[in-house]
Every structure is written in C-alpha cells, then in structure tokens.
Amino acid sequence: MTAFDELVAFDRDTQALAQIAGRLGWDQETMMPRGAADQRGDEFAAIEAVLHARRTDPRVGEWLAKAEPGDEVGAAILRHIRRSYDRTNKVPAKLAAELARITSKSQGVWAEARANNDFAAFAPTFKEVLRLRREEGAALAEGGDIYDALLNDYEPGAKSADLVAMFDAMRPRLVALRQAVLDRPEPKALDRHFDEAVQLKLSTTLATTFGYDLSRGRIDKAVHPFSSGSGNDVRITTRTAAYDPFNCFYSTIHEVGHACYEQNIDQAYLLTPLGNGVSMGVHESQSRIYENQLGRSRAFAGWLYGQMRDAFGDFGISSEDEFYATVNRVSRGYIRTEADELQYNLHVLLRFDLERALIRGELEIDDLEAAWNDRFAADFGYAVDKPSNGVLQDVHWPVGLFGYFPTYSLGNVYAGNLHAALREAIPDLDADLAQGRTARATGWLRDNLQQHGGLYEPRETIVRAIGKEPTEAPLLDYLDAKFSDIYGL
C-alpha cells in the first residue's frame, strides 16, 4: 500500500467513528432515557478521546509527508486531512482539555443564568470561556488574525474582512426594509389548534416532497430540530406546537435541506473527508434555500395551502394570497431562531460585530450586555426587555462557538445567489412548485453543488454552482421584491 492508501484507510475508520459519535448525539436528543445522562457523558468523552488520538496520530503526519494524491479527488482528501491534522496539533493538549472542561461546565451555568435573567451570574464563567478560546485562536492563528482562525473552523478560507464588507452593505438596506414593513399592517396570523399528529404526517410529506430519502434517514421529535449524520444514515428531528404548524413544517424543510445535502453527496466519497457538507455556510445555504426561497415562495405556499386545507379543513385563511402573506409574516421579536427571513440577518450581524470585538479585546464581557442592548435598539427600533431575550438567548457563546454566527448569514447570502442562478436556469420553476414538485430545483442543487461534498473549498463550491463570485446583492434584491410585494411598499 502507498502512503496515500494507508492514510485514507486510517482516515476511513476515523470518519466511521465520527459518524458513531454523531449518532450518539442523535440518540441523546431523541431516545436516551434521562437517567443515562451521566453515563453518556463518559461514553462521549471516551469516543472523543479516541477521535482526538487518531486525528493527532504521528503516523498521519508521516503519511501526509509522503502521500501522492494522484488526482483532484486525492488532492482534496489530503487537503482536508492535513487541515484537520494541523489544526488539532496546533492546540496544546492542556489547553484542549481545559476548553473541554470549561465548555462542558459553562452550558449548565449559562442555562441557569438565562432562566434567572441574570447575566452577571454567567459573566465569570463566560470570561473564562472567552479567555481560553482567545488562547486557542492565538495558537491556531500563529500570528495571523485570531478571529479568522476561529471562523475557519466553521468556514475554511473565509476572511472576516470580506464578511464585514458584505454585511456592512447589507445592514442599512435590511434596517430600512424592516422599518418599512413594520410600518404596514400585519398580515393575519394563524389562531387555531392544529392536531399535532396531523402536523407530523404533513411534515413527513413535506420532507419527501423535497427529496429526503427515508430509506436512508428518519424523522423523530426533539426539543430542537437538527440534522445529523452523513452518507446513507442522515436523520432529522422536528417539533410541533399546537398553535403554530409553520414551526413544524418549516423546521422540517430547513433540516431536510441540510439532510439532502448530505444524502446527495457522491457515494464515491462515503466515509472520506469529502463525504460531508463542505462548511457551515454552504450547509446553511442549502437549508435556507429549501426553507425560504423555495418553501416560502408564492408558488409553493399555494400548494401548501391546499395541503393544509386537506389536512386540517378550514383554518381561517381564505386565499392563497392571504396564506402567502401569513407564511411570510414579519413581527416584532427578540429571538434569532424565531426570526423571519427579513429580520434574521440583523440578529446575526449584531452577534458577528460583538463577537469580533470580544475576541479582539475591544469589548469586555462586563460591557457586553449594554453593547447588545444598544445595538438591538438601533437595528430593531425597540428595547430588549430581559437578558433571556437578549445577550443570554443563544447557546453558541456559552460553549465557546465564536466565529460560528456569521456562517448563518453567509449561508443566506449564498442561498440568494444560488436562487438567482436556479431561477435563471429554470425560468418556469414556479409551475412545478405550485404543484408541490421540487425535483427540478433540488436536482439542480444536487448536480451543481451538493454532489461535490468536500471536493472544492467552500467559496469555490458556490462559485462553480453559480458561475461567478457571490455577492450580497441577490439576497437583498430578492427580499426587497418579496416583501415589497407582500406588504405593498
């Protein structure tokens, strides 16, 4: 066997073990009896230790030094393995252990502080998390930009300077559009009780409508919807709320976007580093285009309106137009995960600016709550009422995920670009969507993007799909047109 073959064989087992660890996470959120929580912690620690040892195994370094890729696929595989090997080895074992210890503890402290709306109770732990992640960022950056080093854990190759330019161009247009929309009368909201078993049934119909392959996946209920796994075992979860069936339906479509990306990767890449979605941003572009540009389009909403009337009878919405407005209703709110398509990115941009300042030492934890509240008031036009609706709402920072938030908005920007290209390629797509047929749209995404998995770098993956460099313009133009139409601006 060549060094390349030995390396790939070794990495294949590492990939398989990572799949197992992922399945264990799925089990924890869906099936695990509650009394097993402590034991599960030990099980996670054991398999994470195995994965860490394999990722830093000195043989990997030796194989990497000798391996000849042979072709484009081999070169891409080596690039991923080298990045993972370098990344893991740059962080001193002691620091990695301290980070694991503090982030496992901090989640509980944060949850209690959030429940009590007491930011000060979380601040000391938060400072420790931030200090250690800064230290890790410095080790990864090797003299370069610390924030970019953290960002690249989620979005390899991305530079915060590029994102700043893009997001700074988005913010004023989003604020202006939000203001214009919220000055208009609100569309009707749903106000009926929707049987939860029927919601789940229709949600499964939606999943398969968007191409989710249930012979290689499954749908369960969980507190937070998520997608988990790669290749031929990609599972999603959803949730139901009796008075808000859109929560179930659009959570499902969102997770189906993630899951279909994984399911549609070339089977030749199974259990290689190419067999996973290439980055958080590209992943989010898929979940968002399924959920929003396709799922909340006028044409598809019209079809869903018929499905819901068949399933639930009359539910107080009298036309497709009214339903379309209800599906895309913009309301005042504080919570990112509940935000509509228009306001969502304002939530993210706020976090992106604040976390860069935190990592760069330009903002201290003690000043964070005030900074959050000032920025929120400026962008949303009203004040945060309590920390659980503000700075304490997300789990990301408490567990040290700095550099993750911008990938959400980058995904939305990518979705805007992909949607423009998709509409250009399939001008009569609405005729399909109006009948609940997504195959041409999802097929285009599969052929032009999803199948490649990790073959290309994240941004190159998008460039190849759309044939040009992505910009924020298509997303903003789409939002302007859509909400001007719905709100009569």
Place this chain on the structure above:
Amino acid sequence: MTAFDELVAFDRDTQALAQIAGRLGWDQETMMPRGAADQRGDEFAAIEAVLHARRTDPRVGEWLAKAEPGDEVGAAILRHIRRSYDRTNKVPAKLAAELARITSKSQGVWAEARANNDFAAFAPTFKEVLRLRREEGAALAEGGDIYDALLNDYEPGAKSADLVAMFDAMRPRLVALRQAVLDRPEPKALDRHFDEAVQLKLSTTLATTFGYDLSRGRIDKAVHPFSSGSGNDVRITTRTAAYDPFNCFYSTIHEVGHACYEQNIDQAYLLTPLGNGVSMGVHESQSRIYENQLGRSRAFAGWLYGQMRDAFGDFGISSEDEFYATVNRVSRGYIRTEADELQYNLHVLLRFDLERALIRGELEIDDLEAAWNDRFAADFGYAVDKPSNGVLQDVHWPVGLFGYFPTYSLGNVYAGNLHAALREAIPDLDADLAQGRTARATGWLRDNLQQHGGLYEPRETIVRAIGKEPTEAPLLDYLDAKFSDIYGL
C-alpha cells in the same frame, strides 16, 4: 497514579466504548434506516478495531504485571481484565480477521439456506466456520480441552464434563415428563385477536411490575426481543403477535430479567468489568426465573388473568385455573425459541451434545443433519419435517457460537436453585405474586445476586446466593410438581 489506577482508567474508556458499540447494535435492530446497513457495517468494523486494539494494548500487559489490587473488588477487576487480555492475545490476528470475515459472510449464506430448506447449500461455509472456530479453540485451550475453551467465552470457569453429568441426569426425566404430559389432553389455547397497542401497554405494565426502571431504560419493538446495555442505559425490545399475546408478555418479562440484572448491579461498578452480568448462564438464570418461576407461577398468572380481562375483556378463558394451564401449555413443536418450559432444555441438550461432537471431530458437518434428526426423534417422539425446523433453525452455529447453547440450560438449572432458595426465604411469596407484587422476590435476587455484577466468578455467584452447590434437582422437582399438577399426572 499507580499501575492499578492507570489500568482501571484505561479500561473505563474501553468499557464506555463497548457500551457505545452495544448501543449501535440496539440502533441497528430498532431505529436504523434500512439503506444504512452497509455503512453501519463499516462503523461496526471501526469501533470493533478500536476495542480490539485497546484489549491487546501492550500497556495493559505492563500494568497487569505491576498492578496491586488492594482489595476484593480490585482483585476481581484485575481478574476480568487479565482474562480478556490473555484471551485476545492468544488468538493470532490473522485468525481473528479470518473468523470475522467468515462469520460476517456466513450469516447471509445460512439465512438463504434456511429459507430454501437446503442444508447442503450451507455445508461448505459451515465447514469453514467450524474449522476456524476449532482453530481458535485450540489457540485458546493451549493443550487443554478445546470445547471448554470455547465454553469459557460465555461461562468462565465452566467445565463441559460437569455439564455432561448434570445434563445426562436431566435428560431421561425430561423425556419421561414430556411423554406423560403429551399423552394428556391439551389445555385450551388462546384463539382471539388481541389488539397490539393494548398488548404493548400491558407489556410495559409487566416490565415495571417486575422492577424495570424506565428512567434508565426504554422498550421498543424489534423482530427478536433482546436486552442491551449496562448500568444506567439498559434497553429492551419486545414484539407482538395479534393472536399470541403471551409471546409479547413473556418475551418482555424475560428481557426484563436480563435488564434488571444489569440495572441492579452496584453503581460503584459502573464502567468497570464488574458492571456487567457475570456470565451467560447467570444472566439466563435471571431472565428465566422472572419469566417462568415467577411470571408463569399460578399466583402471578392469576393476577395476569385479571389484567388481561381488564385490558381485553372476555377472551374465552373462564377461570384462573384454566388460564394457568393455558399459560403453561405444552405442545408439539420444532423450534427452541418457541418451546415451553418443559421441553426447552431438551432442545438445548441436543445441541450441546452435537456441538461437542463437532468441535472434537467426532461428528462431521456432512453427518450433522442426520444426527440432529435422529436425536430429535428420540427425545421428542416425532420426526423433523424440514431443515428450517431442525438443524438450520438457530443462528448460533452459523456465526460460530459453539459453546453458547449449554449456558441456556445452565441458566435454567441455576434458576431452579435460586427459586428453591427464594421460596425458602419468603414462604408466603405467593400472596405477593397473586397481587402482581414482585418486589420481595426481585429484591431478594438483587440483594443476593444481581448487585454483585462481576465481583465473583459465575458459579460462586450462584453458590453465594443459594448457600450451597447448585444441582439439577430443584429444576426437575419444580417441573415435575408443576406439570403433574397442571396435567393431573
């Protein structure tokens, strides 16, 4: 850290990884989408390779050479780790790999041969499985008895000579009792449709009635009932048959016996080698005493009769006595897993004698089908009609599990001894059972046996619980009394 502490810490992660592998098996039988089967095979191979590497890690040998146990618990932990280390290292890696390859292939070949009732189609693969397991047995036995070496994988310390003496004493009494019973009129069988959702609900009631802790376990449906996991995550499966609710109920109670053994082990032994049931035979003694000596007792059957009437209404059985006879009905049949309490051990004894002859080279695969059919006719009084009802019925031999079968009957013998001791300790137990209260019985088993986990050797575990050496007599006396009563012998 001392060598002992280092060894135990290392082994703790190995135990945690073994739990993960077990949960993966549970997932495969209950939750896994069918399209994930191939990928799951790779995942299993990866975690099994990790476990094998840890079990043969040279550091384990070094720690074992230096470790000082300190106390009885430490000595027991070292005994288990040393046994596993020696066992794994005795088998050459090449042979282990060949065995893994052939037994993964042979299951499919066997399933097809069984479906076609064609023993000859399986014989070539079967010969290869047998040859490799003999070779493994020889490596393990190091000049000693090959069959005993295989047996000790499942029942450490057991000697086949002892089992032969015990089983040879059982066989004529079982044959005579079977004959006498089958000469009498058959009790009434159930002949109604029993709603499967109601079966599952009552089966959950039965599980908790026997002390199964659902906060540290869960019940799902699977093709074959099983119990899986140790410590605080012990899951069982059951199944339903519309016309045979006893299949569901007694499968559940059986698996609850296995699961409660695991759940009731001293929490101090969690993720140590003492934190698992000590052997197959002792495990089976728990599942059998829950299922048969308790669950099929006259007193408990009386309570179950009331529960079933509450759940299903009149189902054609008019008294507790009639119900008791129906629950313990003995019928002609070919299949071990469907056999009643009386005939079950005759099925096992047949396999035990044939597999010893196979391993010792006294019987060839080509002669096995005829040998099976002759022995079956002698012990059961009628002829096997087809291989799927005979030599091809069990998965054990096809996947190389020689030495496993006798642990079933050993478990029944142990259950007989435990039951006699239990009745002596709690003379008025029937008053509890008649009201569906099992706590004194299961509490006695927990305190006298289950809590010890792997602290003592298997046979010593039984001796400590019953205060003497176990023999076949209590089981045979119990069967004689029970079936003489029911059948008016």
